[in-house]
């Protein structure tokens with residue numbers, strides 16, 4: 001018996017008849033749900049699959065391999081996944097063995113075995129900790145072992161990888177820590193992604209240097225469920241990592257997400273003032289403005305602690321722009337507790353928020369709490385939070401008018417029949433503008449150029465600008 005080429009070797013199959021060399025050209029369609037970590041994982045899978053001669057397709061009908069990367073955090077993503085998986089039954093019937101279907105991510109971690117049993121057309125399921133063995137799973141399936149589920153944890157204390165970039169842009173996601181030890185009562189992540197494990201600082205710095213030098217990467221997003229916990233087990237920390245990365249020539253912007261307010265240290269706040277390349281945007285999820293709700297959520301900080309962090313951050317970096325997450329209608333949230341969140345919005349002055357109604361996740365502590373709130377109350381509170389935030393945003397965005405921003409052009413949109421370029425500022429705001437300068441149409445494709453744009457008008461949700469300067473270097 002031979003082991004599979006990627007070494008996972010979990011089946012007793014004889015792989016000797018299949019070699020990596022004899023894999024014909026095939027197509028993979030990947031559907032990703034959920035957070036940036038999932039998008040990063042999907043990219044990583046696509047990069048691995050290139051070694052097995054797979055290229056990505058946008059059309060599911062053309063695919064030889066369909067992969068879902070699932071999210072267990074939000075109901076909407078969950079429902080969409082189940083409906084799309086169900087619909088694939090017909091395609092599988094048509095293509096038979098020429099179509100392989102796999103489900104990865106957080107849903108597969110907790111329900112993988114049941115999924116494989118329930119959906120006859122599903123070949124395999126795998127948890128987030130096994131994505132680097134995707135080739136092995138595909139290999140196993142072609143070898144005839146086509147009904148399995150892998151949701152093992154990598155229990156080693158070392159977390160060591162090389163970042164794979166697969167999307168042809170100058171932006172890269174670099175995973176620095178996986179798992180989460182926080183156990184917020186509403187969140188399933190610690191059960192699907194396991195305990196925190198960090199990469200070593202030096203390995204990450206070498207990795208990013210390589211991306212910048214050899215792959216044209218200009219902008220790096222450091223990723224993890226709680227990046228502020230980075231390095232704890234190794235006596236390292238996020239501040240030192242940022243300062244190390246700040247030295248890399250050719251790296252233009254450094255971002256990180258997601259942050260937990262409890263772990264934002266004074267040292268990290270100081271780094272926001274001193275690191276030259278660190279983005280002037282920070283996403284710092286608060287979830288609620290009520291101390292009693294925060295306690296029920298097990299968030300480990302109070303509203304005043306959170307607002308104190310904002311004050312210190314704004315002192316350290318006066319240009320910083322902060323965004324946040326809000327959960328509306330958490331278990332048994334009272335009118336007063338809800339009002340405290342509205343008040344927090346006024347005090348925090350977030351640039352934007354992601355807001356959701358609370359939705360129960362089985363296996364979490366919040367799911368075991370008795371809950372009296374109705375769906376209607378939750379929805380109306382969500383609308384109230386969103387309407388209130390929009391007024392704040394409207395005011396903040398007005399302050400942009402007349403100012404000039406350097407933006408990286410990420411693409412273009414057609415707006416009311418007119419083509420407009422779309423650029424992202426250092427502080428993560430999007431500005432749309434015509435490809436015209438001094439009344440002349442710019443013929444060149446400006447994607448991935450840095451340009452200066454003057455903001456000419458703004459609403460709560462969008463900004464319009466005028467192109468002032470193009471920098472010669474096409475950055476990718």
Ligand code: SF4
Pocket residue numbers: 180181182183184187188189190225226260
């Ligand atoms: S910090 Fe809380 S919400 Fe974030 S991943 Fe960990 S448990 Fe979930």
